Amino acid sequence: MTAFATAPLRLEQIQIALADRALLAVDATIAPGEALTVMGPSGSGKSTLLAYMAGFLDPAFSANGGVWLGERNLLNLPAEKRGIGLLFQDPLLFPHLSVGGNLRFGLPSGVTDKSRQVAQALAQVGLAGFENRDPATLSGGQKARVALMRLLLSKPQAVLLDEPFSKLDTALRQEMRTLVFSQLHAAGLPALLVTHDHADAKAAGGQVIELG
């Protein structure tokens, strides 16, 4: 994975409310290769923050404030043009596609050496030769690694993580934390992590904002 030119992700005076009840207010800048952790109990609106930034806010919520990637205002762009990658607690590998198909799904359409990139990405996480496997036959850790590589192959400019390790078992969790953050760091991507697990925040290594 080669590092590509990236810009800082800026959360400019973001405020989110649900029916006049203020949920959260955040103002922060995440440098390339850094990770910001937002911590809070469930219902504090941390997943809503991610939905707002990625372009999926439910209209029941009201939000204002700016989301900038370098000089680009992301809020004016449709979700697919924002260059924001998402990692959820479930790997969400498309069940109708093979492992390779899932990785290709993320590759930009102009890419010419798709097969090589897919093979390389799989090898990088110890899954060489898994292209034709059905995602349903993979273990939890393997799925999580494929989901991570699918995200990276889509060449995002920033990454949002929504409690990505909470469904893994303890042994796997530490391994995935190390893998995810080292990959994001190596790719020079600004990352925003929401979680309620302090160990996640520690692994992310950046500044921490505590909510509610």
Place this chain on the structure above:
Amino acid sequence: MLRLAPALIIALLVLPVGAGLVMVLLPAFGYLPALGGHHASLAPWQTLFAQPGLGRSVAVSFASGLVSTAMALMMVVLFLAASRGTWLDRGIRRLVSPLLAVPHAAVAFGFAFLIAPSGLVARLLSPSLTGWERPPDALIVNDPWGLSLIAGLVLKEMPFLLLMSLAALPQLQVDNRLMLARSLGYSPTIAWLKTVLPSLYPLIRLPVYAVIAYATSVVDMALILGPTLPPTLSVSILNWFNDPDITRRFMASAAAVLQLGVTLAALLCWWLLEQLTRLLMQNWLTNGGRQRGETALRVVGRSALLLSSMTALAALVGLGLFSLAGFWRFPELLPQMLTLDHWQRSAPMLAKPLLNTALIGLISTALATALVLATLENEHRQHLQPKRALWLLYLPLIVPQIAFLFGLIVAAESLGIRPQLGLVIAGHLLFVLPYVYLSLAEAYRRLDPRWLQVARSLGVSRNAAFWRVRLPLLLAPLLTAFAVGLAISIGQYLPTQLLGAGRVTTVTTEAVALASGNNRRLIGVWALVQAGLPLVGFMLALALPRLLGAKRRELAT
């Protein structure tokens, strides 16, 4: 474009029904210039009320609708209460969709073959128990009280109400309710009736109303099983509309309005019964009774529905037997020889109706599916809450077909549209659309929104995500909805017959047309073809996702 979809669906459902009703109301009061009626008058009503046997027709229509619905609903409710988690429960759940898919006419024919004086039941009991050496001279099918019609209706309504209940139950956290009630000392069946039923009924109320409306005005089943002198109101109306004396159209229109009134009266009566039941149940719900009646309810709950499902299956077997029967003396249970003669002789005549059936079914279902997908996708994109206009979907199911289809033809003709294949397809769309919507909406809304968020965060546009992620993930429910639509279209008798002016023949119109003749072997062939077509659709719907996703384990479920 997408934003127009909901309005388009509502217009497609409401306008034809409305136009049809208006064009029946006007001639009912003497106004139809095309037939020389220029002034409002009550003459059509006077002629109508002078018809012999009208009161009896109305009574049979009203009563058969209410009684059959009440019986089917009670059977379904008691079954759900008494059979949770048993092998019977699992077996019936598997049977219910195929049973629902079998058209009314096929069930009616098969049932008639079972209970007729020379039918399978009489043969099974004769001569050992009955002493009959020849078929008894009794009017069992077409009995003047409409009892065989009621029984036939129950056979078809039961799977519909069961499927609607099974679709609604997952929202109710049944297990939690039962666990709580059981821990308070309630026996299982009583626990279900006291904690689940009061929440379930409001969810299946509209389907129940649709069943009542259908049962009070059904034509094809009444032609096969219903009384003849006089027939049910719906069949009388059909006869009057088809009378060569064209001035009878006025009286027929008045009768169609009367049918609407009979159906509304039945619905009103049901609503009153609902209120009464609620009043009576209030005390029972909180009287603390925990055990009483458990055994009786359990026995009835399990056996009634099992019996009716078995009857429906036996009816289909009977159709097959008659279609293959050679010489068959009366008390013998099985024919002396089986032959393919009837099939071979029917084969050349089957081609054209089969082609029409397939064409009408595929086109109307494809249109309906596209419209429903557009509406649901629009709802998803605009973050709209469902439900607001949902009752409008039931409009073509609650207004009796016979009350507005004749008016619809008049309306179409005044626009210069002649009865033909296109009009039949448009007519089928009216009835296919609601069912496709009802069977797809829940799965569509339940799909985890994160699938689409992941797709879009990977750089795929909204439209592309719809085709590349949503549709493949919804393949199984989509195919099921398609099969439901096909089954509904295949079973339609009245819209095909009327909107095609009798010139568009399908397996259903041909099968029902055989009812007046008495060639059981021929009827067996046609009714079996009619029953088999929707089953093929359902089997394909089940098999295709497995074939396409043979290598994808989580997709086929």
